[in-house]
Amino acid sequence: MSDWIQHIYTIVRKIPKGKVTNYGAIADVVGARTTSRMVGWAMNAAHRVTPPVPAHRVVNRKGLLTGRHHFGTPTLMQELLEAEGIKIDENQVVDFEKHFWKPE
């Protein structure tokens, strides 16, 4: 695995419970060497790495749950977020900016 992928996993694992972030923010922290699309790719491969990565806390810039189909069931991602106190409406995070967590 390349460094930037490990870097992404490390960052995602730092996301506090009840918070969410977006692909662009992660790409920004990792550096200009990667783009948000690469972050998405990394998440696709994240489910087979250990320790587990809370990929459900990563959404796109509009707060849309674009990755929900990559979970076991189409609703699993939403359920995980709601279990942490984040409300979802029409596959979108309610008050996204309020729950947004900027990685560093």
Next chain:
DNA sequence: TCACTGACCGTGG
């Protein structure tokens, strides 16, 4: 080996 694709985002027409 080459070509295409992907859980995205910002910019320009």
Next chain:
DNA sequence: ACCACGGCCAGTG
């Protein structure tokens, strides 16, 4: 406000 395009890396056929 809508549409198209470039960027960046690894896996797959």
